[in-house]
Amino acid sequence: MHITVTDQDFDSQVIRSDKPVLVDFWAVWCSPCRIQNPILEDLDKDLGENGVIAKLNVDENPNTAMKFGVMSIPTLMLFKGGEVIKQWIGVQSKETLKSEFDKLV
């Protein structure tokens, strides 16, 4: 499942989600983020109902980005039960991300 999250609904959509959620901190001006995007869409297809991919625009939602100390994008954070399980900085391959999801499912 591919969703968009904001400062307002981050808690309900990510922190309190019963599924593992991969948050993609991105921005329009970030060119590596554009590279990451199709990889996440592909990952989403593989995950099906077993996980959520949540996109958070750091320009529009600076509070969440600041709260989690994001200082470089793309940053990807994998949440489970409200906790950050793992985080990556820079573009990641589908295999890298999928193997972490597989550990949680």
Place this chain on the structure above:
Amino acid sequence: MYDVIILGSGPAGYTAALYTSRAFLKTLVLTGKEAGGQLTTTSDVENYPGFPKGIQGPELMEEMKKQVERFGTEIRLETVVSLQSSVVSLGEKNFIIKTESNKYQGKSVIIASGASAKYLGLPSEQRLMGKGVSACATCDGFFFKGKEVVVIGGGDTAMEEGTFLTRFATKVTIIHRREDFRASPIMLDRAKKNPKILFLTNKIVTEVLGETSVTGVKLKDVKTNNEEEFATQGFFLAIGHKPNTDFLKGIIDLDPKGYIYVKGIKTPHDAHTQTNVPGVFAAGDCVDFKYRQAVVAAGMGCMAAMDAQRWLEEQKL
């Protein structure tokens, strides 16, 4: 089986792909981690001919990608981990390229893997990567709004990144290990005239400080050997580039700094971009330690494509 497999997706890789696919050779581009290459981390490109008003680096690479797709090049967002040649049957050889997830076979290979920004190699720098340590001002500058940052380096990149960062940061300090700058006069002048930019010379960084994010740097004066701490929230590197050729060691001949040796032209029949392995060609910043320009890389990409095409014809592959 592909006629040509191209490793890399900067100006060299895409230009090579443009020529091979236009010559009806079955072409695969494996983009590598930084799809689009180094230009995707720059802003204005003012020295690529054909764009009188300049063009944004990422946009230029998008256009190149579209142009090669028009001729049927297949593009995959994968990074090569190894290259090997194998004898399939009697006298017939091809190349096997492994990525993190797949294996591809090609009759010829063009390496256009480019170069990546260099780091100082300090453990503290590695630890704070993405937590205030960055090698790309255009990517990460946004997060330093109202903060103070340092830029390490003395060349054009340092001046460009420093100037760019003043859009966000309240103060930018350019730290350089020498007295003199390698930067071109126009770039240095632009930085020196900027009231937000300060310079510290004859200083080397011995440590990046901070627990969860950068809070400062430890500096050593190269003349007096005095050490001092300097408070900063951002640490931007602009100390040059390193060719992305580690995965080729032991197969392709490299110079001591890791640049690929190519044959060069001595007679009209030589293939300039040929490496030590017949059928493997190289172009762009993974070869070129001297000019390092997008337009030069594009030109070499074209040469590699023509060399590969001719080689395939000669081998009757």
